[in-house]
Amino acid sequence: MTNWVESYFERNPEAAKLPVVSRSRFSLHLRRAGRHRLALITGAPMHYYASAGREWRPIDTRLRPRDDGRYGAPGLPFILGLDGSVSLEGSAYRHRTWRAGILRASNQAIASFAVASNPQDDFLELHRLRTAHLHDDRLVRDAGTLRHEIILLPGGLREELTLFEPPRLDAQPGAFFVTESLLPAGGFPAGLVDEGLHNQMRFPQGWAQDAAGQRIPMLHWVDRSGRRLYSGVPVDWLANATYPVVLDPDIDITGSTADGYIEGDSVSTSSVFDSSGASINVGGQNVAGAPKLWRGYLKFNTSSLGAGTIVERVNLQLYPTALSDYVAWTIYVRQYDWSANDPMATGTREAAWDGLLAAANTAVLATSADPANTPVTSQDLPTNWVQVEGNTYYGLWCDQEGYSYPTDQGGQHQYSSANHTTPSQRPLLLVEYVGRYPLTGPVTLRAAFPAARVSLPDTRIILRSRARRTALNAIINGRE
Numbered sequence: 001m002t003n004w005v006e007s008y009f010e011r012n013p014e015a016a017k018l019p020v021v022s023r024s025r026f027s028l029h030l031r032r033a034g035r036h037r038l039a040l041i042t043g044a045p046m047h048y049y050a051s052a053g054r055e056w057r058p059i060d061t062r063l064r065p066r067d068d069g070r071y072g073a074p075g076l077p078f079i080l081g082l083d084g085s086v087s088l089e090g091s092a093y094r095h096r097t098w099r100a101g102i103l104r105a106s107n108q109a110i111a112s113f114a115v116a117s118n119p120q121d122d123f124l125e126l127h128r129l130r131t132a133h134l135h136d137d138r139l140v141r142d143a144g145t146l147r148h149e150i151i152l153l154p155g156g157l158r159e160e161l162t163l164f165e166p167p168r169l170d171a172q173p174g175a176f177f178v179t180e181s182l183l184p185a186g187g188f189p190a191g192l193v194d195e196g197l198h199n200q201m202r203f204p205q206g207w208a209q210d211a212a213g214q215r216i217p218m219l220h221w222v223d224r225s226g227r228r229l230y231s232g233v234p235v236d237w238l239a240n241a242t243y244p245v246v247l248d249p250d251i252d253i254t255g256s257t258a259d260g261y262i263e264g265d266s267v268s269t270s271s272v273f274d275s276s277g278a279s280i281n282v283g284g285q286n287v288a289g290a291p292k293l294w295r296g297y298l299k300f301n302t303s304s305l306g307a308g309t310i311v312e313r314v315n316l317q318l319y320p321t322a323l324s325d326y327v328a329w330t331i332y333v334r335q336y337d338w339s340a341n342d343p344m345a346t347g348t349r350e351a352a353w354d355g356l357l358a359a360a361n362t363a364v365l366a367t368s369a370d371p372a373n374t375p376v377t378s379q380d381l382p383t384n385w386v387q388v389e390g391n392t393y394y395g396l397w398c399d400q401e402g403y404s405y406p407t408d409q410g411g412q413h414q415y416s417s418a419n420h421t422t423p424s425q426r427p428l429l430l431v432e433y434v435g436r437y438p439l440t441g442p443v444t445l446r447a448a449f450p451a452a453r454v455s456l457p458d459t460r461i462i463l464r465s466r467a468r469r470t471a472l473n474a475i476i477n478g479r480e
Helices: 004-011 110-116 235-239 349-358
Strands: 020-023 027-031 036-042 047-050 055-058 078-080 085-088 094-103 123-128 133-135 138-143 146-153 156-163 176-182 191-193 196-198 201-203 207-210 215-217 219-222 228-234 245-247 250-252 260-264 270-274 279-287 290-301 310-318 320-325 330-334 361-367 391-398 410-416 428-434
Touching (some): 004 055, 078 146, 094 228, 228 235, 228 245, 260 279, 270 349, 279 391, 290 410, 349 391, 391 410
Antiparallel strands (some): 020 027, 027 036, 036 428, 047 055, 085 094, 094 123, 133 138, 138 146, 146 156, 156 245, 156 250, 176 228, 191 219, 196 201, 201 250, 207 215, 207 245, 219 228, 279 290, 279 410, 290 391, 310 428, 320 410, 330 391
């Protein structure tokens, strides 16, 4: 299901019976009795604004043919071609991932290599990516033991390269397995690209992950011509990976809302972060003898509630996709405002890591008894934390994150993020509230007001009489 609204109503038929009172880019508001409302707020966009009808409409990421032979979806700016090309409506930007192979770095530092050398002289092509076939919300290209997918999301694109078997690896030290993308002239300067930004598009760092859960950040660099973008990982890491392996360089245009997690090697020090992947890790694990800790970060645009709203109840719902329960653990929601470190970046990562640790527990989200692939809903969260005219931030922390686990054991949940391709698995904030009074039109009375009573005065006229004691005396000719 590629339409979040349809997906939610399908799984919650009781909610489908409630009238929709309003919509926004990130929320759906349902009417309850009187002025009571239920707001469903997601991290990824769920609506787009249709100027023709002057209304918010649900985003449906199923690709549809365009007049020019390419594909897109209403309300989303991306234009996809069967040759793997990606364009943006109203922009000159265009790129196309067209082959994968080995790039021999000749023992040079990758930054100087990208500028001083011609990668074409050291590139060994292994796979040529040809015409794609359309599958619902994505374009798929297969090349032997490799699959390349371009997946349309409500706020961007997810580009996944899946290796089902080890590729033919070059034994030369410093070699990288990479994809090569063609860029427009002047797209990026030559050299390393950490988190690229082009117009309103953001290019997150991205990750490679194997079937055992081992992860490594992607490296990106542009050659000296400025026309080729390389994204890849060291062949040394691939040689020890468990297959299949997924590489995921993404394009993100959500702009104002995002979530993710930060990884650390100790309770006090972070090491890397991920704000573009499809998952949020929370907890700790011993990965191949090395301790790894994870803390989660969530952000919701709650401005559609508006001033004057009275929040009555708040709950957070997440979807766990993986579980490790070597010891009993509890994951808590913490009221941590990490807006000063938003968006996540290398320079702000450590402050966000320390700030979440210092925050206090607010409510239980899940325990080690909660299985994977079943949604978990938090205890009631404080209502005064919700920012009715801005963004509301939360953190996720596990009480066993620093436990000394045996090798490849741990205590953690892995949740779907706002970037997950399945809409029903994305984080959801449920807010029950009393709506503000309208500025114009009829005003609905509170249900708590006493019922009106009609009182009529008694207007009947009642006639009464009483005996009068009088005497009648006649005067005749002056005499009585």
